[in-house]
Amino acid sequence: MDIYTIIFLALAVFIFLRLRNVLGQRTGSERPPFDRAAARDMIPGKQDNNVVSMPGTVIDQAPMAPNADVVPPSDRWKGIAEPDSELEHGLNAIAQNDSSFDAQHFITGAKSAYEMIVMAFANGDRRSLRDLLSSEVYESFDAAIKDREKNDLKVETRFVSIEKAELISAELRDRTAMLTLKFVSQMISATRDKTGAVVDGSPDKVVDITDVWTFARDTSSRDPNWKLVGTGSGT
Numbered sequence: 001m002d003i004y005t006i007i008f009l010a011l012a013v014f015i016f017l018r019l020r021n022v023l024g025q026r027t028g029s030e031r032p033p034f035d036r037a038a039a040r041d042m043i044p045g046k047q048d049n050n051v052v053s054m055p056g057t058v059i060d061q062a063p064m065a066p067n068a069d070v071v072p073p074s075d076r077w078k079g080i081a082e083p084d085s086e087l088e089h090g091l092n093a094i095a096q097n098d099s100s101f102d103a104q105h106f107i108t109g110a111k112s113a114y115e116m117i118v119m120a121f122a123n124g125d126r127r128s129l130r131d132l133l134s135s136e137v138y139e140s141f142d143a144a145i146k147d148r149e150k151n152d153l154k155v156e157t158r159f160v161s162i163e164k165a166e167l168i169s170a171e172l173r174d175r176t177a178m179l180t181l182k183f184v185s186q187m188i189s190a191t192r193d194k195t196g197a198v199v200d201g202s203p204d205k206v207v208d209i210t211d212v213w214t215f216a217r218d219t220s221s222r223d224p225n226w227k228l229v230g231t232g233s234g235t
Contacts, residue, residue: 077103080167090170094177098219103167106179106226110215111165114183117228122157122189124149134216134229152194160186160206168212172219179226180214182234210234 076095080103081087095101113132120128124145130138148155162185169180187209191200201207214230217223 080104080107081170087167087170090172093172094170094179094219097172097175098177100224101177101219106215107165107167107181109226110179110181110213111162111183113215113226113228114162114165114181114185114211114213115159118185118187119157119159121145122155132228134227137228137231140231148191153199154192156190156192156203158188160188163208169214175220176216176218178214178216178229180212180230183209183211183213185209185211 077088077091081091091101091103116128117132119125120132121141121144126142126145129141133141162183164182164184166182167179168182169178171178185208186206188203188206189201190198190203193199210233212232212234213228215226216229217226
């Protein structure tokens with residue numbers, strides 16, 4: 001071979017070795033390619049744009065954790081019901097028919113449902129209300145919304161906080177669990193006519209609201225969701 005061929009061969013070997021050092025070699029132990037879709041699914045709260053969370057699943061039963069410790073009967077309703085009270089007896093009756101019932105989980109879900117229902121009613125969101133209310137309560141709410149629409153009234157509501165959500169009654173009727181809570185909340189609410197003038201409430205003043213609401217669920221049903229079946233005001 002002439003001198004030029006030897007030089008080109010040497011350059012080719014040199015370039016190959018450089019590329020091998022830069023790009024590396026596959027050894028079979030490399031990490032798999034990064035899957036953005038899988039990573040997105042592992043992030044809490046991140047969902048596909050085509051997936052819509054149904055509001056009716058706000059108040060459901062607490063999932064049963066594997067190998068969960070059994071809570072002693074004396075501590076089961078600690079901080080929720082006094083020992084030997086009617087409330088405790090009602091909670092025990094519900095728990096006997098539904099072993100997955102968790103009062104604290106229920107209260108947490110009820111607080112979320114309370115805010116959702118209040119805001120859906122103010123905004124005239126019938127679709128959300130239908131998922132969260134019994135048929136009787138829905139009809140009452142729907143009638144009030146129709147009356148507002150008929151009179152060209154618009155409600156503006158801002159939720160400030162829920163100061164308290166207290167379980168005050170528990171009862172099992174046949175296989176239907178009935179739980180009543182007393183909510184103490186703070187809101188800003190004003191009703192405007194078609195000209196924009198305030199006819200009720202105030203757009204700036206925070207007011208204290210006390211509501212007594214009852215939720216129900218058929219413990220024999222596979223549907224884990226609770227629905228609002230009764231509303232009232234309290235002091």
